[in-house]
Amino acid sequence: MEIRNTQKTVLLVDDEIDICDFLSEYLEERNIKVYSATNIEDAFKIAKTNKIDLVFLDNNLLHIVKGVEYIPHFKLSNPNCKVYMLTANHQPELREHARLQGADGFILKPFDFESFQEVINELINGG
Numbered sequence: 001m002e003i004r005n006t007q008k009t010v011l012l013v014d015d016e017i018d019i020c021d022f023l024s025e026y027l028e029e030r031n032i033k034v035y036s037a038t039n040i041e042d043a044f045k046i047a048k049t050n051k052i053d054l055v056f057l058d059n060n061l062l063h064i065v066k067g068v069e070y071i072p073h074f075k076l077s078n079p080n081c082k083v084y085m086l087t088a089n090h091q092p093e094l095r096e097h098a099r100l101q102g103a104d105g106f107i108l109k110p111f112d113f114e115s116f117q118e119v120i121n122e123l124i125n126g127g
Contacts, residue, residue: 008123009033009051011074013043013067014058014086019111023056030124040065047077054123056107056116059087059094068094071101084119 010032012020020036027034035050037043040061047055055074057067071083085098088109095106107115 007031007033008053009035010120010123011043011046011050011052011055012036013038013040013055013061015039015061016058019086023116027120030120032120032123040067040070043070044073044077047074047081052078052081054119055081055083056086057083059085059089059098068098068101068103071098071103075102082119082123 010027012023012034013036014020015038017038020038024034024036035046035052037046038061043055043057046052052074055078057071057074059067061067067087068085071085074081074083082104083102084105084107085094085103086107086109087094090108098106105119107119
């Protein structure tokens, strides 16, 4: 009989270490395996070598890299993962561009913890 690991996995990609630490603690309390990266290169290494169910991707990494441009790379490494953008940019143009790139949703900064909890509950409940 094959035993399958059903633990969910989340990749946090944000250059704000405090956000990664806070979210990691919340997720680990819910028995979710957490990977964190503060830059896109480390995030890709993690995504290529691990099964990822959900990515939270900051759109403004180190004020240089636009996370929205990298959504397809995460979907390529983990075709069934969902990608949610973390962004302070409330412009409809960004939302549309991210949607076209494959984003599954947005969590707005300053941090909308209620929206984050909804996404995690959906993940835990198999959504």
